[in-house]
Amino acid sequence: MAGGADLNDIKRRMDGAVTAFKSDIASLRTGRASxxxxxxxxxxxxxxxxxxxxxxxxxxxxxxxxxxxxxxxxxxxxxxxxxxxxxxxxxxxxxxxxxxxxLPELNEERRKSLVKLAHEYAEKGKVAARHVRRDGMEAAKKAEKDGDIGQDESRVLSDKIQKMTDETIVEIDKALAEKEKEIMQV
Missing domain, CATH: 3.30.1360.40 (Gyrase A; domain 2)
Structure with missing residues (x-):
């Protein structure tokens, strides 16, 4: 794409946010050994x-x-x-x-604190995805302002970036829900 936001780079960076989040929650202890x-x-x-x-x-x-x-x-x-x-x-x-x-049994209090930590990791991942979205949107606006792309193309690009962001956040929420279930399983 001449000027504008590089969708492949945005996708790679959003995937990086998900990977980092999954790596963070993988180190959280559940009832089972890992x-x-x-x-x-x-x-x-x-x-x-x-x-x-x-x-x-x-x-x-x-x-x-x-x-x-x-x-x-x-x-x-x-x-x-x-x-x-x-x-x-x-x-x-x-x-x-x-x-x-x-591995000692996790008591209820410890399980809840692990779930809370998982939520903090998820929020950190979502914030990272939103930063990537912001960078992409700014690049699209700048390209439009510089005349590299038209208004319609800029809108299409912004919609694609928003869709990627929504998908990334859904993926983070899904992984969080699975981890939460795993942690709370007695």
Whole structure:
């Protein structure tokens, strides 16, 4: 499109907002074990802080248990400490080069706070999508003002951008509803 907003770029940026949101909620703990639960855990390794998945393998041997196989036996205590200090409320059991992490039951209060956090993540994703919409609308208006596109073309472009925004927000709401159901499931 000569001038105007690049719809492919807008779509890519809106998809990025959804991906970031889904990544944020994946780290929220539900009643069931998920390897994503430990995505945010950082470990002191070889003089720097690295994500846990760079020093160990994470498995889900049972619905309420995580397994962590640490590749270097000198890293066991650092991984144990990283998980304990991660504010996830987990207490690993050291078994040689492996850690077993039982997941405690979520109480009602904790479930509600996780749902609230999921809603905050969703709002952050929606705000990001709206920022992309604003940038696209401004580009369309500028192109019209500069004479690169006509008024009709500008209106069509604005409608397409609004439609993309609406679809993105629906996708975020759908993922939020699924996560909320997962968190509240006892």
């Amino acid at each position: 390897a994503n639960l430990l995505d945010t855990v950082m470990v002191e390794a070889y003089g720097s802080r690295v994500p846990l998945n760079q020093v160990a393998n994470i498995t889900v041997p049972e619905p309420r248990m995580l397994g962590v196989s640490i590749w270097d036996k000198q890293m066991v205590s650092a991984v144990d400490r990283g998980i304990r200090e991660s504010n996830l409320g987990l207490n690993p059991i050291v078994d040689g080069q492996n850690l077993r992490i039982p």
